[in-house]
Amino acid sequence: MKKQNTILAFVVLTVLFGQMACTPTDLSKASIIPKPVSIVPTGDSFDLTDQTDIYVQGESAELLGIGQYLADKLNPSTGLGIEVKTTSEAPASGNIYLSLSENDAELGDEGYELTITDSSVKLTANKPAGLFYGVQTIRQLLPSKVELATSQKGSWKMATGTIRDYPEYGYRGSMLDVARHFFEVEEVKTLIDQLATYKMNRFHLHLSDDQGWRIEIKSWPNLTTHGGSTEVGGGPGGFYTQEQYSDIVKYAQERFITIIPEIDMPGHTNAALASYPELNKNGKATELYTGIEVGFSSLDTHKELTYKFIDDVIRELAALTPGEYIHIGGDESHATKIEDYIPFINRVQDIVEAHGKKVLGWDEIALATLKPNTIVQYWALAENAVKGVKQGAKVLMSPAKNAYLDMQYDSVSTFGLHWAAYIEVDKGYNWDPANLVPEIKRENIVGIEAPLWSETVSNRFEAEYLIFPRLLGYAEIGWTPVELRNWDEYKVRLANHGERMEAMNISFYPSKLVDWNVKDKK
Numbered sequence: 001m002k003k004q005n006t007i008l009a010f011v012v013l014t015v016l017f018g019q020m021a022c023t024p025t026d027l028s029k030a031s032i033i034p035k036p037v038s039i040v041p042t043g044d045s046f047d048l049t050d051q052t053d054i055y056v057q058g059e060s061a062e063l064l065g066i067g068q069y070l071a072d073k074l075n076p077s078t079g080l081g082i083e084v085k086t087t088s089e090a091p092a093s094g095n096i097y098l099s100l101s102e103n104d105a106e107l108g109d110e111g112y113e114l115t116i117t118d119s120s121v122k123l124t125a126n127k128p129a130g131l132f133y134g135v136q137t138i139r140q141l142l143p144s145k146v147e148l149a150t151s152q153k154g155s156w157k158m159a160t161g162t163i164r165d166y167p168e169y170g171y172r173g174s175m176l177d178v179a180r181h182f183f184e185v186e187e188v189k190t191l192i193d194q195l196a197t198y199k200m201n202r203f204h205l206h207l208s209d210d211q212g213w214r215i216e217i218k219s220w221p222n223l224t225t226h227g228g229s230t231e232v233g234g235g236p237g238g239f240y241t242q243e244q245y246s247d248i249v250k251y252a253q254e255r256f257i258t259i260i261p262e263i264d265m266p267g268h269t270n271a272a273l274a275s276y277p278e279l280n281k282n283g284k285a286t287e288l289y290t291g292i293e294v295g296f297s298s299l300d301t302h303k304e305l306t307y308k309f310i311d312d313v314i315r316e317l318a319a320l321t322p323g324e325y326i327h328i329g330g331d332e333s334h335a336t337k338i339e340d341y342i343p344f345i346n347r348v349q350d351i352v353e354a355h356g357k358k359v360l361g362w363d364e365i366a367l368a369t370l371k372p373n374t375i376v377q378y379w380a381l382a383e384n385a386v387k388g389v390k391q392g393a394k395v396l397m398s399p400a401k402n403a404y405l406d407m408q409y410d411s412v413s414t415f416g417l418h419w420a421a422y423i424e425v426d427k428g429y430n431w432d433p434a435n436l437v438p439e440i441k442r443e444n445i446v447g448i449e450a451p452l453w454s455e456t457v458s459n460r461f462e463a464e465y466l467i468f469p470r471l472l473g474y475a476e477i478g479w480t481p482v483e484l485r486n487w488d489e490y491k492v493r494l495a496n497h498g499e500r501m502e503a504m505n506i507s508f509y510p511s512k513l514v515d516w517n518v519k520d521k522k
């Protein structure tokens, strides 16, 4: 009898401890990246079951879309068959409810409030974007295995409490250079999904450079048939048809991400100069280029045809791009005299404006006379960015020393360059955009962008090695107020994202600075 009792007690305790170990009850311990503005835990847990459905308020197609996005993330792994339904009032207990409130000023256009009790999950926001970001938080509150594509054994519990959350900056982005190496539409979409997971909302596509022209321009077809036919190292290159580009734009839009297309000029234009002899000063086409030097090519700023060419390109691109901004590059035009560069940039700004768009450009464009609403992307020279500020322009922060995803982690890590710096994961995280250059203040900054130049990476997995895990840090810099950011605390949350990134099939760099919580210790 006594022995039986002991066994019983042992079994009960084992079950209890087991439950405690895998039942999250403290919401403040959840590893959410980017870190939310406020978390108030209530010490219980909500259980997602086969009775759980997602209800959206009203009949809005946009809300249904967000509900379906969440269901599509949860169903493959949980196998719970979660359905999306519309409703005019809060649903019965056990369900997830997404609704718009429209009167919570603090939350702004992208914030959300998530209230989890032991019997319900309620997500509200002023705008659909906020609901979308709340959905990303819900994903991260569930166990990492929720991200796997195949059916997993439960349970599916979340800690209870209230999260109120909204971003510090309106521009939170990344860039992919598809010119040095071409990336397929599917690879681009995968990256867009990953950006959305971390609440980023801008994706800059570097569509042309010396090595390749990657967007179909119907009035100048050789740009892609010839200029898109190779890449760094001499591979076959590639390009997006206008239909494929529009498909990318739509895919991003559905994830609340704006595409910012870049046509780099007047330098970085060898692919165009190789495709059309008449664009060259001497009337002769250049050779296609597959190396990684920069600064040797330039459009002829004195030729009228150059501006006809740019007008055609910008017109077609603007018509395909719903976002407000077109990026005109403007960097490293070492083969263009400064007295030619300045009037060129001024004239290109007029062209962009004539097609109803605003200009974004690398920091060198601040040497010209900037139009109102122009954004200067600070990458190299603070003095250029400051010139932009003095002209009333806003600054997008992409300082190469802190934010370039193509910089190596250290001298032995694979892939990447190191001309600006080695950027270990802590260094990528530990800086404040508003406290880097004294003359560039918080109110001058639209946000942060982490660019990936692709000289050394040619496919999704190589790119991911450079992008992850640093992207999570850049996402947090863009979203979370600086007072709430701290490397020692962040690295613990990041460690818990190891398993999550694995589940998402992301091949991240396993930095030694982080004590990764992963299935197979790296």
Ligand code: TNX
Residues within 6 Å of the ligand: 294, 331, 332, 362, 379, 404, 406, 417, 453, 454, 455
């Ligand atoms: C500088 S960043 C460049 C790019 C290169 C990059 C490599 C910028 C505006 N120009 O053309 O790809 O360095 O890190």
